[in-house]
Amino acid sequence: MSEQQQEYSLKDYKGLMPIWCPGCGDFSVLMALQKALQHRQVAPHKLAVISGIGCSSRIPHFINAYGFHMVHGRSLPSAAAVKVVNPELEVIAAGGDGDGFAIGMGHFPHTVRRNPNITYLVMDNEIYGLTKGQTSPTSHTGLVTKTTPWENADEPINPIMTALAHNCSFVARGISTDVKQLTQLLIEAMEHPGFSFVQAMSPCLTFHDTYEMVRNTSKDLPEDHDVTDRLGAIKYALDTDNMWTGVFYKVRRPTLDEVTTRNKLKALERNTKSPTPLMKIYADMGGKVPTSTS
Ligand SMILES: Cc1ncc(C[n+]2csc(CCOP(=O)(O)OP(=O)(O)O)c2C)c(N)n1
Ligand code: SF4
Ligand SMILES: [Mg+2]
Numbered sequence: 611m612s613e614q615q616q617e618y619s620l621k622d623y624k625g626l627m628p629i630w631c632p633g634c635g636d637f638s639v640l641m642a643l644q645k646a647l648q649h650r651q652v653a654p655h656k657l658a659v660i661s662g663i664g665c666s667s668r669i670p671h672f673i674n675a676y677g678f679h680m681v682h683g684r685s686l687p688s689a690a691a692v693k694v695v696n697p698e699l700e701v702i703a704a705g706g707d708g709d710g711f712a713i714g715m716g717h718f719p720h721t722v723r724r725n726p727n728i729t730y731l732v733m734d735n736e737i738y739g740l741t742k743g744q745t746s747p748t749s750h751t752g753l754v755t756k757t758t759p760w761e762n763a764d765e766p767i768n769p770i771m772t773a774l775a776h777n778c779s780f781v782a783r784g785i786s787t788d789v790k791q792l793t794q795l796l797i798e799a800m801e802h803p804g805f806s807f808v809q810a811m812s813p814c815l816t817f818h819d820t821y822e823m824v825r826n827t828s829k830d831l832p833e834d835h836d837v838t839d840r841l842g843a844i845k846y847a848l849d850t851d852n853m854w855t856g857v858f859y860k861v862r863r864p865t866l867d868e869v870t871t872r873n874k875l876k877a878l879e880r881n882t883k884s885p886t887p888l889m890k891i892y893a894d895m896g897g898k899v900p901t902s903t904s
Contacts, residue, residue, distance in 0.1 A: 622654060623647050625672045635786035635812030635821075636666050639733050642789045642810075643702070644673065646796035652700045659702045660689040662709035665740045666733035666812065669704045683714030690726040690866065697867045700800060701728040708738045711747040711767050722776040722805055726866040729799045729806045732769065733786075735814035743817030755818070769809050770847040774840060774859055779804035781843065781859040785828050786812040787821070791855060798857060804865050811853065824853065831856035 623644040630636050647657065657675035661667035663682035670677030676699070680688045689703035710718060710732045721730070737755065738744040744757040747767040754761060773781045780802040784792035792810055799806035811828070813820040829852045836842055843859040881889055 633815035638786040642792035664706035666706040686717040733812040737818035780806035
């Protein structure tokens with residue numbers, strides 16, 4: 611069967627058997643991602659899933675695709691590089707709140723600014739799961755954990771707000787208990803040309819059970835919310851009494867791959883008009899100097 615005719619089923623996206631604890635929210639997030647990939651009929655050989663370190667960051671192993679289980683906090687630069695080198699690939703960066711907003715936090719605003727055409731899926735359980743229950747940057751103030759046996763003094767990071775502050779071109783939040791909505795958000799995120807950030811609230815049943823909080827506070831963004839209104843989106847992001855879900859913000863900005871391609875063409879054109887000494891040597895040796903049209 612040719613690639614054109616092949617119809618991918620859900621099982622075509624299944625990799626190794628997940629080894630998460632029973633009841634972990636990440637199972638549902640994985641299911642939503644696989645459903646979104648199937649809906650978009652992304653060929654597994656045209657898909658790359660890149661993660662950092664953490665329970666959630668094990669996700670590349672559980673998906674049939676190219677995968678890279680990177681060092682802690684470095685999924686974003688790696689994923690952006692993969693996309694620049696091979697723009698044909700659908701590239702998903704994935705990981706946890708610790709991986710993304712503690713050790714990896716420096717990469718987040720800069721990837722947002724560069725706007726590579728990739729999707730960043732953060733499974734947020736407000737805790738470090740893999741290392742057995744320390745506070746993470748999204749743990750709420752007052753939380754008692756192994757590293758804060760009396761109470762957590764820190765103000766939590768607001769990932770949606772951080773993304774909006776740097777004009778992230780697609781910002782959404784879903785919850786692992788609503789696979790249907792999360793699937794839809796991931797489809798939209800992958801279809802969006804540019805950097806798409808999806809925060810998936812995904813409780814850790816073993817070290818910080820947020821199921822009740824997620825169920826009691828989550829609310830769909832109103833249907834009349836204007837996704838191009840950044841200030842309107844910020845208003846919902848700052849309302850932490852409610853956990854708003856849906857697409858907060860969506861705007862078209864030039865993507866890193868578009869700008870890189872444009873720059874490559876500009877460089878080729880300049881070099882064709884006035885070849886650099888290196889290109890002259892290359893041409894004298896019989897090499898064909900590439901042009902912007904070749
Ligand atoms: C450089 C480095 N520092 C620290 C660690 C230890 N470490 C592994 S995972 C992790 C936190 C993971 O938390 P999160 O990203 O929220 O993932 P979760 O397990 O909650 O899904 C830490 C601190 C490491 N692997 N590498
Ligand atoms: S420790 Fe928590 S985050 Fe890790 S697999 Fe278990 S339930 Fe999931
Ligand atoms: Mg976590």
